Amino acid sequence: MVDFVVVDCPSSYNIILGRTTLNAMKAITSTYHLLMRFLTEYGLEGRDRLDFHRAEPTEALEEVILGDGEPEKKVSVGSLLPPSIKDELTQFLRKNRDVFAWAHEDMPGIDPTIMEYHLNVNPNFKPVRQKRRTFAPKRNQAISEEVEKFLKADFIQEVYYPEWLANVVLVKKANGK
Structure with missing residues (x-):
């Protein structure tokens, strides 16, 4: 019950x-x-x-372009919103479009204190190095492009002589890429 x-x-x-x-x-x-x-x-x-x-989705979505002459800078809003609220929301989003990150390059130099990834590792256990996996050429190219974006945006840094290795795991995005 x-x-x-x-x-x-x-x-x-x-x-x-x-x-x-x-x-x-x-x-x-x-x-x-x-x-x-x-x-x-x-x-x-x-x-x-x-x-x-x-x-x-429970309702159809409408795309709203936020950047003048920049069709790639768009968001989706619900089509069932009353026109007055939709207009107010659209104006608000356009006014504040500078807070959106459309690409990795839009976020350089983020202070690590805001967000930083740490491995939760028990110091009593010896690290285990995984065997390096090989990927198909198409996947390898996708990995290289993503790593290059992260390096360029200063999100990651290369580490020499690691005591452990974690292989890349590819996950498809909602758009199929």
């Missing part, structure tokens, strides 16, 4: 469940697929197969 609070307001969600309830239900959630699977007395509830499909 679960107690619910019913709220009458527009939302992207049908229901919001906390960790305690999800754990009690033995539920498996996928935010990417916007779905949940859980056991019932009749078996597994949810999709019968594991070939998930990504959910569609």
Whole structure:
């Protein structure tokens, strides 16, 4: 048994469940697929197969170009927004377009105290060097281009004689690249 609070307001969600309830239900959630699977007395509830499909947006999106003569500098806004709010939002975004980073080069010299990645390594364990993987020429070119962008933007620096090696993992973007 679960107690619910019913709220009458527009939302992207049908229901919001906390960790305690999800754990009690033995539920498996996928935010990417916007779905949940859980056991019932009749078996597994949810999709019968594991070939998930990504959910569609609740409304169509409209592209708004923020830069004059720069069509690549665009954002998406909801098409169902009332015209007055859409106009106000568009003006606000255009007025503040200088805070957007459209490429790595737009963010040079970011202070590392703002964000810096550190490995959570137990000093009691000896580092293990992974065997270097080889990639297909197309993937190798994509890796080289990304590394070059990060070096140029001063996001990363080359380290000599590392005690460990972590191989690159390629992940497709939403646009398929």
